[in-house]
Amino acid sequence: MxxxxxxxxxxxxxxxxxxxxxxxxxxxxxxxxxxxxxxxxxxxxxxxxxxxxxxxxxxxxxxxxxxxxxxxxxxxxxxxxxxxxxxxxxxxxxxxxxxxxxxxxxxxxxxxxxxxxxNVPESSLRELNRAGAPLIAEQAYKDSVGExxxxxxxxxxxxxxxxxxxxxxxxxxxxxxxxxxxxxxxxxxxxxxxxxxxxxxxxxxxxxxxxxxxxxxxxxxxxxxxxxxxxxxxxxxxxxxxxxxxxxxxxxxVRELLAHHQRRFAATMAAVERLDSGTGLSVARALTWTRRERPFDTLDNFNQMVATCETLAHLDVLAHRGKLLVENQDGVDVFTVR
CATH class of the missing domain: 3.60.15.10 (Ribonuclease Z/Hydroxyacylglutathione hydrolase-like)
Known part of the structure; x- marks a missing residue:
């Protein structure tokens, strides 16, 4: 065995x-x-x-x-x-x-x-709202508050x-x-x-x-x-x-992980370009997930939360590096190509 x-x-x-x-x-x-x-x-x-x-x-x-x-x-x-x-x-x-x-x-x-x-992931709920994903945040709260x-x-x-x-x-x-x-x-x-x-x-x-x-x-x-x-x-x-x-x-x-994130930065930039402008949620939906390249909508709510937060993390770094512009609109960050 x-x-x-x-x-x-x-x-x-x-x-x-x-x-x-x-x-x-x-x-x-x-x-x-x-x-x-x-x-x-x-x-x-x-x-x-x-x-x-x-x-x-x-x-x-x-x-x-x-x-x-x-x-x-x-x-x-x-x-x-x-x-x-x-x-x-x-x-x-x-x-x-x-x-x-x-x-x-x-x-x-x-x-x-x-x-x-x-066990409520308070900070993640805050960032989900900044990413334009209040429904995912609401479900994440419901799933965790009773644990x-x-x-x-x-x-x-x-x-x-x-x-x-x-x-x-x-x-x-x-x-x-x-x-x-x-x-x-x-x-x-x-x-x-x-x-x-x-x-x-x-x-x-x-x-x-x-x-x-x-x-x-x-x-x-x-x-x-x-x-x-x-x-x-x-x-x-x-x-x-x-x-x-x-x-x-x-x-x-480590080199594999660095290469992975470089590919992810490129895919994130391409998604923002296709969308003209994007939120953390809309860009996450435009990407695929896990080694199986799964569509975002096939993930359960917990993994949608993780995916959205990780997308927001990539978008923030791209904005920090001057590759993207970001504007906060009613509490939601909207990213566009500079």
């Missing part, structure tokens, strides 16, 4: 490092890779996972395969503040007292979640990470700030093993969502592209991503 990357288990990826895929049923990503690092005093994790009813059983069963226990976990380094990465770290801290570390720029997201007290929300899953970390070396005996790790997917996203270079824990910043088969986070909208795609180039400024390493198979080179995938 063929084993896929998301199948349950505990898989060695380097000396003293194992990968545990924690399941995400009902989510298109299928699972999140949590990395277990053996240290002189126990275990450390890169990312915590999504707190669900079965997650603790999953991780204890996986750790048992290498003769380890969850109570050995003393530190968890979270790449970013999304719930599939953060919330189970908080549950592990409640159970075992381990310390949680998160990028300092994620304080905006943590505070916004605490203020909202729900179960546990405020305790979003307690603050024990420390806020800045760029630089991490104190983790047996692992020569350096934290690098890579904003874009979220404001405080971090990747962690393992200097001795020639690997990088890339979080959602660099994924092997998909592009991470851009513009789907809480807080001010501050040209997230521009920041993401700058963060991709930052990965090319350092030596190449093996990619240990949060979703998907391990083992690919970081540089090759």
């Amino acid at each position: 063929t084993i896929t990357w998301s199948d349950p288990g505990c898989f060695p990826v380097a000396d003293g490092v194992h990968r545990i895929p924690l399941q995400m049923p009902g989510d298109g990503l299928r699972a999140i890779n949590v990395y277990v690092l053996e240290t002189d005093s126990g275990l450390a994790l890169i990312d915590g996972g999504w707190h669900r009813e079965t997650t603790y059983t999953e991780i204890t069963a996986a750790l048992a395969r290498i003769g380890r226990n969850a109570d050995e976990i003393h530190d968890i380094y979270v790449t970013h503040v999304h719930r599939d990465h953060y919330t189970f770290a908080v549950e592990l801290r409640r159970r075992h007292g381990c310390r949680i570390h998160l990028g300092s720029a994620e304080v905006v997201g943590i505070d916004a979640i605490a203020r909202l007290g729900s 179960p929300f546990v405020a305790a899953d979003w307690e603050r970390p024990d420390s806020w990470l800045s760029e630089g070396p991490l104190v983790l005996p047996g692992h020569n790790l350096v934290a690098i700030h890579t904003p874009g997917h979220t404001k405080g996203h971090m990747v962690f270079h393992d200097l001795d093993r020639g690997a990088t824990y890339t979080g959602d910043h660099v994924l092997p088969t998909i592009t991470p969502s851009i513009g789907f986070e809480l807080g001010d909208w501050d040209l997230p795609l521009d920041k993401y592209l700058r963060s991709l180039h930052l990965m090319l400024d350092d030596r190449d390493r093996i990619m240990l991503p949060s979703h998907g198979d391990t083992g690919s080179g970081v540089h090759a995938r």
Whole structure:
């Protein structure tokens, strides 16, 4: 039987490092890779996972395969503040007292979640309205406002990470700030093993969502592209991503992602030209989506929300670069070719 990357288990990826895929049923990503690092005093994790009813059983069963226990976990380094990465770290801290570390720029997201007290993507709803997509925003609100929300899953970390070396005996790790997917996203270079824990910043088969986070909208795609180039400024390493198979080179995938966005900029410009002028929604409708080149109207509401926000992110960068003109008309940004 063929084993896929998301199948349950505990898989060695380097000396003293194992990968545990924690399941995400009902989510298109299928699972999140949590990395277990053996240290002189126990275990450390890169990312915590999504707190669900079965997650603790999953991780204890996986750790048992290498003769380890969850109570050995003393530190968890979270790449970013999304719930599939953060919330189970908080549950592990409640159970075992381990310390949680998160990028300092994620304080905006943590505070916004605490203020909202729900899963409503407030910032995305705001940008959907700016994109001329109030119906998508209305449905997104209805879909999220009733979702179960546990405020305790979003307690603050024990420390806020800045760029630089991490104190983790047996692992020569350096934290690098890579904003874009979220404001405080971090990747962690393992200097001795020639690997990088890339979080959602660099994924092997998909592009991470851009513009789907809480807080001010501050040209997230521009920041993401700058963060991709930052990965090319350092030596190449093996990619240990949060979703998907391990083992690919970081540089090759970064170049693919940069090329993808260049194609997307060209397609976005062409769509605005065909439309004479366009909103985030109208341009998103004029493009195709996913690797299957699906029409916009075949996407469910959640993915229409993501697609519209990503289109708006591309349009904003093109306007910032002087390629497009933008005029706000009754709260909706309208873009035209300069």
